[in-house]
Amino acid sequence: MDSSTPASPTTGSTGTAAEPVSTRGQFQGPLLRVRGPIPDSMRWSATAAGVAAVVGLWALTSTVWATDGFAVPTIGATWRALVEMAESGELWTDFLASIRRVALGYSISVAIGILLGVLIGSIASVESFFEPQLGFGRYIPATALTPLFLIWLGIDEAPKIALIVVGTVFYNIMMTADVARSVPQELIKASYTLGASRLTVLRRVILPHSWPGIIDVARINLAAAWLMLVVAELLAAQDGLAFRIIRAQRFRRVDRMFALLLVLGVLGIVSDMALRALRNRSARWAVDR
């Protein structure tokens, strides 16, 4: 059992049914419980405390601990910068430009990831065929390809989309392959003995079984898509959230930088929640109870 501490000597040895004087075992409160559920109220409080800690630290560094040369904008200043950019309309232009790039580039990446990942995870010869490409390609930092993309594809949208695709597609392919590999062998065997062809097994057994896992893969790698977007916009762009951050640097507008970073962070949270909702709606059978 859990009694790792030596038992304390028993005091009352009379053997009566009186209230026990001593205790055994280490009492475990719920707050720091390892691998166990905690009350909802405690969960929400902990989350709220987490937010408060960050906001508090921000407030302190921007006011009480503020020093010259290490500029941290106050919460108020950041909010005003956000409103200013929103009112001038440039926030929306940048917001839409960035979202368009990520949506387009990442959709292509996920589509390739599903197609190749499912095939690689299901068919050994396809896996062997793509093994060298994947092994090689995934260790070339996508950002190192930016100059090439700029030469090949110009400085418009194409190189930015390409960078997002290349920077995420290897992870999407390999993680999707792992998901496809985890389809139980029995399920595939049973399908064959029910008359399924190999194409049917791929489309109607492996793909649906992998679907919730594929959405989780897309959720995880979405962060890399935003990373690639920032790199792309830093190099050559006339709009976009990351481009605007660089712009703000030129004028030492840390308030704007903070506002734009906040927008990026919130976008990440929202897109993650959207994908999670999609997962739970399209694959109810896989929702944790």
Added chain:
Amino acid sequence: MTATSSERPSVIVRNVIKDYRTGRTSVRALDDVDLDVAPGELVCIVGASGCGKSTLLNIVGGLETATSGRVEVGGDQIVGPGPDRGMVFQAYSLFPWRSVADNIGFGLELAKVGRHERQERIDVLLGIMGLTEYRDRLPRELSGGMRQRVAIARALAPEPDVLLLDEPFGALDAQTKRHLQDFLRTVWLRTRATIAMVTHDVAEAVYLAQRIYVMTPHPGRVAEVIEVPFGPNRGPAVRRDPRFSDLVDEIEDLLLPVTTKEDS
């Protein structure tokens, strides 16, 4: 049983050898194995793990190929899996995103059976399996025993020539297992399906089978084929028949590893 034997196909396995090659070494999983299942017969294959009993079943199911030998069902050589040989596995073989009814109907969908007829056949099977009120449930909402009933119903739906069961009750608790054994007997008596079932539970084999193939490992061979002296209509009371426990003991002795036999 003899009335239908001329119309229904039987399973014939002759001199089957199966080698697994890993690198330069080769392991013989099946060594010169013969197996016959007559139409409407229920045959069990027992043996310790590693005796190749599941490999043998997979070869009949077309999921694995024999290195050499003859495998025929109804006079046709087996080259791959097909809906004429339904299979049931120990676990994890239901489609978790499909309801009970849709799991059972999967083979019928693939066979392009129309919606109306499909529903009728699903309903009949749900009735036989005692699953009617669970038709819209997902597999994860079912107990282990119910899942296996769904798996059996799904394998029966395309009306296969042979039903191949690979330790179908191996993961169930003792009570559920007994319940499903009786259930399988009922299904067999009603449908007169031709069944080959792999199990490591000797009592289960003696309770269910008309004939038992006893296999020994390294390499996998058929040590003996035993006729079970009880009729097809036997009930749970047969377990108290002294011949029942004698037969179980006799087969279990055959399954003991050679080293243990020498020690005793």
